[in-house]
Structure formats: C-alpha cells, structure tokens
Amino acid sequence: MRLFAMLLVLAAFPALAADMPQKIRPAPPPPVVLVPENVCITGRPVEVYIEPEGRSNGILPAGIEVEVVEFPWSRSIDLWVRIRPPRESLYYGWVFTRNLACL
DSSP: OHHHHHHHHHHHHHHHHHHSOOOOOOOOOOOOOOOOTTEEEESSOEEEESSTTSOEEEEEOTTOEEEEOSSOOOSSSOOEEEEEOTTOSOOOEEEEGGGEEEO
8 A cells, every 4th residue: 555655646746846836047138239329210201411401312211220420410409410321331411410319
C-alpha cells in the first residue's frame, strides 16, 4: 500500500509542479534610441522652397522625419532652415521652423 501511495504522489508531481508559483522574469528594458537634436517631423503638409523666399520645390506630407542641416536655427524663433532626410546627402530644400515639430 505504501508503494502504491508513493507511486501515486510521484505520478501527480508534474501536475502539482504546474500549480507552484513560477518566477516571472522582468521584461528587458526597451532599447535606447538616440535622436539628434536637429531631427524634426513635419507637423502638417509643408511647402519646401529651393531657397529662402524663392520658388517652391514641392510639398512634403505631414509626419515626414527631416534633419535640419543649415544653422542657426531655433525651436522658438521662426527661421528659414534647410532640411534633408536624416542621414542622407540629398536636400529637400528650405522651410520655416514653424512647420516642424522637433523631438
């Protein structure tokens, strides 16, 4: 009888182990993404100019990430700035800072 009881307990052990509290590992922290200070997003469709106060070169849609490459520029003063796609060498053209949302 004793042997039967031990076999019964050993057979039930995996089921008992499943009910035991498990250690929950914390999720790893999200990766850190460094965004340069001069990377901005177009907040609305933005007209791009070939040069400040010059001829229009087209319109960029809202939500496009751009890099401000011609300085000086300011987050608070409306200036003409030259923009391009981040980490690219081609330029879109010139826009006012009021049309950009900087990160």
